[in-house]
Amino acid sequence: LVYAFFLYGSDEANLIQKIVQQVWKKLTCSTMQLPVTKYPVGIDRQVENLLSHVMIDGTRMVGVYGIGGMGKTTLAKTLYNRIADDFEGYCFLANVREASKQHEGLVKLQEKLLYEILMDDFIRVGDLYRGINIIRNRLCSKKILLILDDIDTSEQLQALAGGYDWFGYGSKVIVTTRNEQLLDIHGFNKLRSVPELNYDEALELFSWHAFQCSHPPSEYLQLSKDAVNYCKNLPLALEVLGSFLYSTDQSKFRGILEEFAISNLDKDIQNLLQVSYDELEGDVQEMFLFISCFFVGEDKTMVETMLKSCGCLCWEKGIKKLMNLSLLTINKWNKVEMHDLIQQMGH
Ligand SMILES: Nc1ncnc2c1ncn2[C@@H]1O[C@H](COP(=O)(O)OP(=O)(O)O)[C@@H](O)[C@H]1O
Ligand SMILES: [Mg+2]
Incomplete structure (x- = not known):
């Protein structure tokens, strides 16, 4: 590769960089597996069902809808873990609804999408419309897998996956949402509700x-x-x-x-x-409220430090209790996760 660099100059260097990125991506594919649930039940049946709508020739945009807590995110993550390797680029954007409420949330999501799919240098998008143009230009000839988890407005779809022609032939875009109408408006291939557990x-x-x-x-x-x-x-x-x-x-x-x-x-x-x-003791209830209001998605060690510095004396007992009750989980990146319906109890 180094020899090729000297022979062919900087264009070849770009080529080499691309090759190295692809090889690196393949080598590290086991680390990109998303953590799913501890006790999966019926998930194979659910994934097969969704795959039958997704893995049809050509570009597909498939919506999965259903009420909160039904298993949409779990299904989307499992599907992603199974098929991501078959694409030139892939990206799972989690909690789009919440993330897009942040300052410049949609622009940051566009940047994340580009970064993860292209595995390139970070691209500063600047504003939403520029972001749309960059995504279309850079991805229109790539076969990609994009999962947009928990969408709730048209604006989010327009910013992140505005049309079939944005992505290369054979790309698959899967959206999860509680809003079925949204999928109708945007002309998704198939509306699938998560196959319920029997x-x-x-x-x-x-x-x-x-x-x-x-x-x-x-x-x-x-x-x-x-x-x-x-x-x-x-x-x-x-x-x-x-x-x-x-x-x-x-x-x-x-x-x-x-x-x-x-x-x-x-x-x-x-x-x-x-x-x-x-049923929680008072001090653990208080800890739960703090976490649900301020610390979801944050690093567990940081949360521990913050709460202890605010006088929380029940951290060890409390975190164990909340995890045992499945009210929160700590993911493999040490981040605090809480389902939004559980989080709502604290609001
Ligand atoms: N097939 C399944 N097997 C086991 N647990 C599941 C399954 N589907 C969902 N769950 C669990 O139910 C909870 C809610 O699922 P989630 O995918 O977050 O729902 P939604 O995204 O529809 O709100 C999660 O904690 C998850 O672990
Ligand atoms: Mg969800």
Whole structure:
């Protein structure tokens, strides 16, 4: 390669740089795997279903819609981990809804998109319209995979994936959203709701979190079935309620379900999540509120330092409790993650 550099001058140097980038990308592909969920259930079926709409010849823009907590992000991450290597460039933009609310949020997302797909020097985009032009010019002949997670406005789509002609032939753009109409307006190939977990899968997911095994012990079977009915097969609720049963005694859990039954209300997901919050000790509740309001997405060590310097005396106990209850997770980059429906409890 060095010989080629001297022979052919700077254009060849560019070529070499490109080759090295591609090789590097292939070599490091195991590190780009996104962390998904600890106990995946039914995910193969969900991925196969989505793939059948995505892996059709030509450029595809596919929307996945469904209510919060249903598993859209989990599905999109799993799909990304499976197929990203087949593309010349790939990018998973997480939490677009939240990220675009930040100062110059959309422009920063455009810059991130370009950086991750081109694996090039960082490109300063400056403003939104310039960003759109750069994306179109630089990506129109590349076969890319782009995942836009949790979109909620047309503006975000126009800024990040405004049309089929933005990307090279064979590219795939997958968008997750709670807003089905948005996908209609932008002419997405297919609207897919996440294939729901069936009853057995829901019971299995609950059981993994409540008992750390795939099926409830017989003495807990009826209790678990009642809980699963309340969760209406919604993965987030199954995870949180299951983790709650794991951390509490059976009689207390039974009592709570009985209260649900007496109040005879159709429990929405917020009521179910609230059960875990209500059972926290006061100081851990306070810690939860601080984290949900100020520290989601931040480095765990930094959060620890900040909270301790503000007089928090329950950090070790608190973080363990919140993780056990599935109210937050620490990802492999040591960042604090919290589902936005859980975060909303703190607001
Ligand atoms: N197929 C699945 N198997 C196991 N857990 C799942 C599955 N789908 C979702 N979950 C869990 O449910 C929670 C909510 O899922 P998420 O993908 O964040 O939902 P959404 O993006 O639709 O709001 C996550 O914590 C995730 O771990
Ligand atoms: Mg999501």
